[in-house]
Amino acid sequence: MTETTRETGMNERTIISVRNLAKYFPIESGFLRRQVGVVKAVDGVNFDLNEGETLALVGESGCGKTTTSHCIIQAQRPTAGQVLFRIGDAEPMDLTRMEKEELKEARRNIRMIYQDPYSSLNPRMTLLQIIGEPLVIHRMVESQDELQERVAELLRLVRLDPSTLNRYPHAFSGGQRQRIAIARALSLSPKVVIADEAVSALDVSVQAQILNLMKELQTQLGLTYLFVAHNLAVVKYEADRVAVMYAGKIVEIGETEELYTNPRHPYTEALISAAPNPDPDTKYRERIVLAGEVADPGNLPGGCAFHPRCRYAEDRCRQETPELIDVGEKEGQSHLAACHFAEKLELTGIAGAIQREERESA
Numbered sequence: 001m002t003e004t005t006r007e008t009g010m011n012e013r014t015i016i017s018v019r020n021l022a023k024y025f026p027i028e029s030g031f032l033r034r035q036v037g038v039v040k041a042v043d044g045v046n047f048d049l050n051e052g053e054t055l056a057l058v059g060e061s062g063c064g065k066t067t068t069s070h071c072i073i074q075a076q077r078p079t080a081g082q083v084l085f086r087i088g089d090a091e092p093m094d095l096t097r098m099e100k101e102e103l104k105e106a107r108r109n110i111r112m113i114y115q116d117p118y119s120s121l122n123p124r125m126t127l128l129q130i131i132g133e134p135l136v137i138h139r140m141v142e143s144q145d146e147l148q149e150r151v152a153e154l155l156r157l158v159r160l161d162p163s164t165l166n167r168y169p170h171a172f173s174g175g176q177r178q179r180i181a182i183a184r185a186l187s188l189s190p191k192v193v194i195a196d197e198a199v200s201a202l203d204v205s206v207q208a209q210i211l212n213l214m215k216e217l218q219t220q221l222g223l224t225y226l227f228v229a230h231n232l233a234v235v236k237y238e239a240d241r242v243a244v245m246y247a248g249k250i251v252e253i254g255e256t257e258e259l260y261t262n263p264r265h266p267y268t269e270a271l272i273s274a275a276p277n278p279d280p281d282t283k284y285r286e287r288i289v290l291a292g293e294v295a296d297p298g299n300l301p302g303g304c305a306f307h308p309r310c311r312y313a314e315d316r317c318r319q320e321t322p323e324l325i326d327v328g329e330k331e332g333q334s335h336l337a338a339c340h341f342a343e344k345l346e347l348t349g350i351a352g353a354i355q356r357e358e359r360e361s362a
Contacts, residue, residue, distance in 0.1 A: 015224055016049040021081035023067050027298055039298040041067045043248040054225040056239035060294055064248040065228050069194045073110055111185040115197035117177035121169040128165045134187045154183040175206035194226045232275035244268045247295040247305040254335035264327050264337035266310045316340050
Protein backbone atom coordinates (compact mmCIF):
# COMPACT_ATOMS: atom_id res chain seq x y z
CA MET A 1 0.00 0.00 0.00
CA THR A 2 1.40 3.42 -0.94
CA GLU A 3 1.87 6.35 1.45
CA THR A 4 -0.94 8.27 -0.30
CA THR A 5 -3.26 5.30 0.04
CA ARG A 6 -2.54 5.01 3.76
CA GLU A 7 -3.19 8.72 4.26
CA THR A 8 -6.52 8.68 2.43
CA GLY A 9 -7.77 5.37 3.80
CA MET A 10 -8.48 4.06 0.29
CA ASN A 11 -8.61 0.27 0.14
CA GLU A 12 -7.45 -1.88 -2.75
CA ARG A 13 -10.89 -1.79 -4.43
CA THR A 14 -11.55 1.94 -4.12
CA ILE A 15 -11.54 3.79 -7.43
CA ILE A 16 -12.99 7.13 -6.25
CA SER A 17 -12.77 8.46 -2.70
CA VAL A 18 -14.77 11.60 -1.85
CA ARG A 19 -13.44 13.32 1.27
CA ASN A 20 -15.11 16.24 3.10
CA LEU A 21 -16.59 17.50 -0.16
CA ALA A 22 -18.37 20.86 0.10
CA LYS A 23 -19.98 23.18 -2.40
CA TYR A 24 -21.29 26.53 -1.16
CA PHE A 25 -23.05 29.17 -3.24
CA PRO A 26 -23.07 32.79 -2.02
CA ILE A 27 -26.33 34.56 -1.11
CA GLU A 28 -26.09 38.19 -2.22
CA SER A 29 -28.31 41.11 -1.37
CA GLY A 30 -28.63 44.83 -1.97
CA PHE A 31 -27.47 47.16 -4.72
CA LEU A 32 -23.81 46.32 -4.12
CA ARG A 33 -24.55 42.58 -4.14
CA ARG A 34 -22.91 41.98 -0.78
CA GLN A 35 -22.72 38.43 0.46
CA VAL A 36 -25.12 37.89 3.35
CA GLY A 37 -24.92 34.11 3.60
CA VAL A 38 -24.25 30.86 1.80
CA VAL A 39 -26.27 27.99 0.39
CA LYS A 40 -24.64 24.78 1.58
CA ALA A 41 -25.60 22.62 -1.38
CA VAL A 42 -23.04 19.97 -0.40
CA ASP A 43 -21.58 20.03 3.10
CA GLY A 44 -18.90 17.59 4.23
CA VAL A 45 -19.77 14.56 2.09
CA ASN A 46 -17.63 11.41 2.46
CA PHE A 47 -17.91 8.10 0.60
CA ASP A 48 -15.87 5.57 -1.38
CA LEU A 49 -16.82 4.13 -4.74
CA ASN A 50 -15.39 0.66 -5.21
CA GLU A 51 -14.35 -0.87 -8.50
CA GLY A 52 -17.10 -2.85 -10.24
CA GLU A 53 -19.93 -1.79 -7.92
CA THR A 54 -23.01 0.40 -8.30
CA LEU A 55 -23.39 2.99 -5.57
CA ALA A 56 -26.69 4.87 -5.58
CA LEU A 57 -26.93 8.43 -4.31
CA VAL A 58 -30.57 9.11 -3.38
CA GLY A 59 -32.72 11.82 -1.83
CA GLU A 60 -35.38 14.41 -2.55
CA SER A 61 -34.89 17.20 -5.09
CA GLY A 62 -32.50 19.81 -3.74
CA CYS A 63 -30.66 17.47 -1.39
CA GLY A 64 -27.34 17.98 -3.22
CA LYS A 65 -26.92 14.68 -5.03
CA THR A 66 -26.57 16.16 -8.53
CA THR A 67 -24.23 18.89 -7.27
CA THR A 68 -22.12 16.15 -5.67
CA SER A 69 -21.84 14.31 -8.98
CA HIS A 70 -20.92 17.53 -10.79
CA CYS A 71 -18.20 18.24 -8.20
CA ILE A 72 -16.77 14.75 -8.71
CA ILE A 73 -16.18 15.34 -12.42
CA GLN A 74 -15.28 18.99 -11.70
CA ALA A 75 -18.09 20.39 -13.84
CA GLN A 76 -18.48 22.53 -10.73
CA ARG A 77 -15.39 23.22 -8.68
CA PRO A 78 -15.99 22.32 -5.02
CA THR A 79 -15.55 24.88 -2.27
CA ALA A 80 -13.56 22.38 -0.18
CA GLY A 81 -12.63 18.72 0.03
CA GLN A 82 -10.95 16.13 -2.14
CA VAL A 83 -11.99 13.80 -4.94
CA LEU A 84 -9.32 11.11 -5.16
CA PHE A 85 -9.30 8.97 -8.30
CA ARG A 86 -7.15 5.90 -8.82
CA ILE A 87 -6.78 3.38 -11.63
CA GLY A 88 -5.30 0.02 -10.70
CA ASP A 89 -2.11 0.30 -8.65
CA ALA A 90 -1.40 3.89 -9.67
CA GLU A 91 -1.12 6.70 -7.12
CA PRO A 92 -4.47 8.40 -6.32
CA MET A 93 -4.98 11.70 -8.12
CA ASP A 94 -6.88 14.60 -6.52
CA LEU A 95 -9.21 15.86 -9.24
CA THR A 96 -9.89 19.09 -7.34
CA ARG A 97 -6.26 20.18 -7.77
CA MET A 98 -5.90 19.39 -11.44
CA GLU A 99 -5.42 22.00 -14.13
CA LYS A 100 -7.48 22.00 -17.31
CA GLU A 101 -5.30 19.68 -19.41
CA GLU A 102 -4.75 17.18 -16.59
CA LEU A 103 -8.47 17.14 -15.89
CA LYS A 104 -9.27 16.56 -19.55
CA GLU A 105 -7.13 13.42 -19.48
CA ALA A 106 -8.69 12.18 -16.22
CA ARG A 107 -12.21 12.68 -17.58
CA ARG A 108 -11.54 10.04 -20.21
CA ASN A 109 -12.07 7.57 -17.40
CA ILE A 110 -15.05 9.25 -15.71
CA ARG A 111 -18.03 9.86 -17.99
CA MET A 112 -21.55 11.08 -17.34
CA ILE A 113 -25.06 10.18 -18.54
CA TYR A 114 -27.57 12.99 -18.04
CA GLN A 115 -31.24 12.90 -17.09
CA ASP A 116 -33.02 14.24 -20.16
CA PRO A 117 -32.23 12.37 -23.40
CA TYR A 118 -34.02 15.12 -25.36
CA SER A 119 -31.92 18.09 -24.23
CA SER A 120 -28.58 16.30 -23.67
CA LEU A 121 -28.11 15.51 -27.38
CA ASN A 122 -27.41 18.27 -29.91
CA PRO A 123 -30.31 18.17 -32.42
CA ARG A 124 -28.04 19.55 -35.17
CA MET A 125 -25.56 16.69 -34.95
CA THR A 126 -25.83 13.18 -36.35
CA LEU A 127 -25.22 10.08 -34.25
CA LEU A 128 -21.79 9.81 -35.88
CA GLN A 129 -20.94 13.33 -34.69
CA ILE A 130 -22.52 12.98 -31.22
CA ILE A 131 -20.93 9.65 -30.30
CA GLY A 132 -17.73 10.30 -32.22
CA GLU A 133 -17.03 13.78 -30.81
CA PRO A 134 -15.15 12.54 -27.69
CA LEU A 135 -13.08 10.21 -29.88
CA VAL A 136 -12.06 13.12 -32.10
CA ILE A 137 -11.33 15.49 -29.19
CA HIS A 138 -9.11 12.94 -27.46
CA ARG A 139 -7.54 11.84 -30.77
CA MET A 140 -8.59 8.23 -30.33
CA VAL A 141 -9.15 7.68 -34.07
CA GLU A 142 -6.90 8.45 -37.04
CA SER A 143 -9.33 8.46 -39.95
CA GLN A 144 -12.99 8.93 -40.84
CA ASP A 145 -13.31 5.23 -41.62
CA GLU A 146 -11.95 4.31 -38.20
CA LEU A 147 -14.36 6.78 -36.60
CA GLN A 148 -17.36 5.26 -38.40
CA GLU A 149 -16.25 1.76 -37.47
CA ARG A 150 -15.89 2.68 -33.79
CA VAL A 151 -19.28 4.48 -33.66
CA ALA A 152 -20.98 1.53 -35.38
CA GLU A 153 -19.45 -0.77 -32.78
CA LEU A 154 -20.77 1.43 -29.95
CA LEU A 155 -24.26 1.48 -31.47
CA ARG A 156 -24.28 -2.31 -31.60
CA LEU A 157 -23.13 -2.35 -27.98
CA VAL A 158 -26.24 -0.42 -26.87
CA ARG A 159 -28.56 -2.48 -29.13
CA LEU A 160 -29.06 0.13 -31.89
CA ASP A 161 -28.77 -0.39 -35.64
CA PRO A 162 -25.36 0.90 -36.82
CA SER A 163 -26.92 1.88 -40.16
CA THR A 164 -28.58 4.82 -38.32
CA LEU A 165 -25.30 6.61 -37.58
CA ASN A 166 -26.07 9.42 -40.06
CA ARG A 167 -29.49 10.17 -38.60
CA TYR A 168 -30.35 12.99 -36.19
CA PRO A 169 -31.70 12.61 -32.62
CA HIS A 170 -35.27 13.66 -33.56
CA ALA A 171 -35.64 10.37 -35.47
CA PHE A 172 -35.39 8.36 -32.23
CA SER A 173 -37.61 7.70 -29.20
CA GLY A 174 -36.69 8.71 -25.65
CA GLY A 175 -35.36 5.26 -24.80
CA GLN A 176 -33.30 5.13 -28.00
CA ARG A 177 -31.89 8.59 -27.30
CA GLN A 178 -30.77 7.45 -23.87
CA ARG A 179 -29.04 4.50 -25.52
CA ILE A 180 -27.25 7.02 -27.74
CA ALA A 181 -26.21 8.96 -24.62
CA ILE A 182 -24.88 5.75 -23.08
CA ALA A 183 -22.92 4.97 -26.26
CA ARG A 184 -21.38 8.45 -26.13
CA ALA A 185 -20.45 7.97 -22.46
CA LEU A 186 -18.77 4.65 -23.30
CA SER A 187 -16.91 5.93 -26.37
CA LEU A 188 -13.64 6.50 -24.46
CA SER A 189 -13.80 3.16 -22.58
CA PRO A 190 -14.17 4.78 -19.13
CA LYS A 191 -13.72 3.09 -15.78
CA VAL A 192 -16.50 5.03 -14.02
CA VAL A 193 -19.90 6.17 -15.32
CA ILE A 194 -22.01 8.67 -13.38
CA ALA A 195 -25.70 8.26 -14.25
CA ASP A 196 -27.62 11.38 -13.16
CA GLU A 197 -31.30 10.37 -13.01
CA ALA A 198 -30.62 8.44 -16.22
CA VAL A 199 -34.05 6.77 -16.43
CA SER A 200 -36.35 9.20 -14.59
CA ALA A 201 -37.56 10.89 -17.80
CA LEU A 202 -38.53 7.56 -19.42
CA ASP A 203 -41.66 5.41 -19.34
CA VAL A 204 -41.61 2.56 -16.82
CA SER A 205 -41.27 -0.17 -19.46
CA VAL A 206 -38.42 1.70 -21.15
CA GLN A 207 -36.77 2.28 -17.77
CA ALA A 208 -36.53 -1.48 -17.27
CA GLN A 209 -34.88 -1.93 -20.67
CA ILE A 210 -32.27 0.75 -19.96
CA LEU A 211 -31.56 -0.59 -16.47
CA ASN A 212 -31.08 -4.11 -17.84
CA LEU A 213 -28.77 -2.75 -20.54
CA MET A 214 -26.69 -0.90 -17.96
CA LYS A 215 -26.35 -4.05 -15.86
CA GLU A 216 -25.26 -6.06 -18.90
CA LEU A 217 -22.71 -3.41 -19.89
CA GLN A 218 -21.35 -3.30 -16.35
CA THR A 219 -20.69 -7.03 -16.41
CA GLN A 220 -19.37 -7.01 -19.96
CA LEU A 221 -17.07 -3.98 -19.64
CA GLY A 222 -16.22 -4.04 -15.93
CA LEU A 223 -17.81 -0.64 -15.30
CA THR A 224 -18.26 1.14 -11.99
CA TYR A 225 -21.46 3.19 -11.57
CA LEU A 226 -22.43 6.14 -9.41
CA PHE A 227 -26.20 6.07 -9.83
CA VAL A 228 -27.94 9.34 -8.88
CA ALA A 229 -31.68 8.82 -8.38
CA HIS A 230 -34.76 9.53 -6.32
CA ASN A 231 -36.77 6.43 -7.29
CA LEU A 232 -36.20 3.90 -4.51
CA ALA A 233 -37.65 1.01 -6.56
CA VAL A 234 -35.11 1.63 -9.32
CA VAL A 235 -32.28 1.92 -6.82
CA LYS A 236 -33.17 -1.35 -5.11
CA TYR A 237 -32.91 -3.17 -8.44
CA GLU A 238 -29.75 -1.49 -9.68
CA ALA A 239 -27.49 -0.71 -6.71
CA ASP A 240 -25.09 -2.73 -4.56
CA ARG A 241 -24.93 0.05 -1.94
CA VAL A 242 -27.04 3.12 -1.26
CA ALA A 243 -26.08 6.52 0.16
CA VAL A 244 -29.00 8.67 1.33
CA MET A 245 -28.58 12.46 1.21
CA TYR A 246 -30.51 15.15 3.06
CA ALA A 247 -29.75 18.89 3.08
CA GLY A 248 -26.29 18.46 1.57
CA LYS A 249 -25.12 15.66 3.85
CA ILE A 250 -25.10 11.86 3.69
CA VAL A 251 -27.34 10.64 6.52
CA GLU A 252 -27.08 6.90 5.85
CA ILE A 253 -25.03 4.57 3.69
CA GLY A 254 -24.97 0.78 3.51
CA GLU A 255 -25.54 -2.39 1.50
CA THR A 256 -28.81 -2.14 -0.44
CA GLU A 257 -30.64 -5.08 1.12
CA GLU A 258 -29.55 -4.14 4.63
CA LEU A 259 -30.57 -0.53 4.19
CA TYR A 260 -34.00 -1.42 2.80
CA THR A 261 -34.84 -3.96 5.49
CA ASN A 262 -33.12 -2.26 8.41
CA PRO A 263 -32.87 1.51 7.87
CA ARG A 264 -31.25 3.29 10.78
CA HIS A 265 -32.19 6.87 9.92
CA PRO A 266 -35.79 8.19 10.10
CA TYR A 267 -35.43 9.94 6.73
CA THR A 268 -34.44 6.69 5.02
CA GLU A 269 -37.39 4.97 6.66
CA ALA A 270 -39.77 7.62 5.29
CA LEU A 271 -38.31 7.36 1.76
CA ILE A 272 -38.72 3.58 1.76
CA SER A 273 -42.31 3.79 3.00
CA ALA A 274 -43.15 6.16 0.13
CA ALA A 275 -41.74 3.85 -2.57
CA PRO A 276 -44.30 1.96 -4.69
CA ASN A 277 -44.88 -1.56 -3.37
CA PRO A 278 -45.48 -4.21 -6.06
CA ASP A 279 -47.19 -6.59 -3.60
CA PRO A 280 -50.72 -5.35 -2.73
CA ASP A 281 -51.14 -8.03 -0.05
CA THR A 282 -48.04 -7.12 1.94
CA LYS A 283 -48.50 -6.45 5.64
CA TYR A 284 -46.06 -3.57 5.66
CA ARG A 285 -48.04 -0.74 4.12
CA GLU A 286 -47.67 2.05 6.67
CA ARG A 287 -47.00 5.29 4.83
CA ILE A 288 -44.89 7.79 6.73
CA VAL A 289 -45.81 11.34 5.74
CA LEU A 290 -43.09 13.82 6.65
CA ALA A 291 -44.25 17.07 8.22
CA GLY A 292 -42.97 20.45 7.07
CA GLU A 293 -40.77 21.37 4.13
CA VAL A 294 -37.37 20.12 3.00
CA ALA A 295 -34.63 21.94 4.91
CA ASP A 296 -33.44 25.14 3.22
CA PRO A 297 -29.69 24.75 2.54
CA GLY A 298 -29.38 28.52 2.83
CA ASN A 299 -30.95 28.60 6.29
CA LEU A 300 -30.42 25.24 7.97
CA PRO A 301 -31.85 24.59 11.44
CA GLY A 302 -29.49 23.98 14.35
CA GLY A 303 -28.48 20.47 15.34
CA CYS A 304 -29.72 17.73 13.02
CA ALA A 305 -31.09 19.32 9.84
CA PHE A 306 -33.85 16.69 9.72
CA HIS A 307 -35.18 17.28 13.25
CA PRO A 308 -38.09 19.64 12.27
CA ARG A 309 -39.61 16.79 10.24
CA CYS A 310 -38.59 13.84 12.42
CA ARG A 311 -41.17 12.11 14.60
CA TYR A 312 -38.45 10.78 16.91
CA ALA A 313 -36.75 14.16 17.52
CA GLU A 314 -35.73 15.13 21.06
CA ASP A 315 -33.97 18.16 22.55
CA ARG A 316 -30.56 16.71 21.75
CA CYS A 317 -31.48 16.61 18.03
CA ARG A 318 -32.14 20.36 18.06
CA GLN A 319 -28.79 21.16 19.63
CA GLU A 320 -26.20 18.64 18.39
CA THR A 321 -25.34 17.64 14.84
CA PRO A 322 -25.05 13.83 14.69
CA GLU A 323 -21.93 12.18 13.30
CA LEU A 324 -22.01 9.45 10.65
CA ILE A 325 -21.21 6.31 12.69
CA ASP A 326 -21.13 2.59 11.94
CA VAL A 327 -24.23 0.87 13.32
CA GLY A 328 -23.90 -2.32 11.28
CA GLU A 329 -24.83 -5.59 12.98
CA LYS A 330 -23.38 -7.89 10.31
CA GLU A 331 -19.70 -8.74 10.53
CA GLY A 332 -17.62 -7.25 7.73
CA GLN A 333 -20.51 -5.12 6.45
CA SER A 334 -20.43 -1.37 7.06
CA HIS A 335 -23.73 0.43 7.74
CA LEU A 336 -23.33 4.12 8.57
CA ALA A 337 -26.04 6.43 9.89
CA ALA A 338 -26.09 10.02 11.15
CA CYS A 339 -28.72 9.84 13.88
CA HIS A 340 -28.28 10.23 17.64
CA PHE A 341 -30.47 7.17 18.20
CA ALA A 342 -29.42 5.03 15.23
CA GLU A 343 -27.99 2.24 17.39
CA LYS A 344 -31.04 1.78 19.61
CA LEU A 345 -33.94 3.17 17.59
CA GLU A 346 -36.64 0.64 16.75
CA LEU A 347 -38.27 2.18 13.73
CA THR A 348 -42.04 1.97 13.75
CA GLY A 349 -42.59 1.93 10.00
CA ILE A 350 -41.92 -0.80 7.42
CA ALA A 351 -38.52 -1.74 8.85
CA GLY A 352 -39.87 -2.02 12.37
CA ALA A 353 -42.75 -4.21 11.22
CA ILE A 354 -40.38 -6.53 9.39
CA GLN A 355 -38.08 -6.75 12.41
CA ARG A 356 -40.95 -7.57 14.79
CA GLU A 357 -42.37 -10.17 12.40
CA GLU A 358 -38.95 -11.86 12.14
CA ARG A 359 -38.59 -11.97 15.91
CA GLU A 360 -42.07 -13.44 16.33
CA SER A 361 -41.45 -16.17 13.77
CA ALA A 362 -37.99 -17.07 15.13
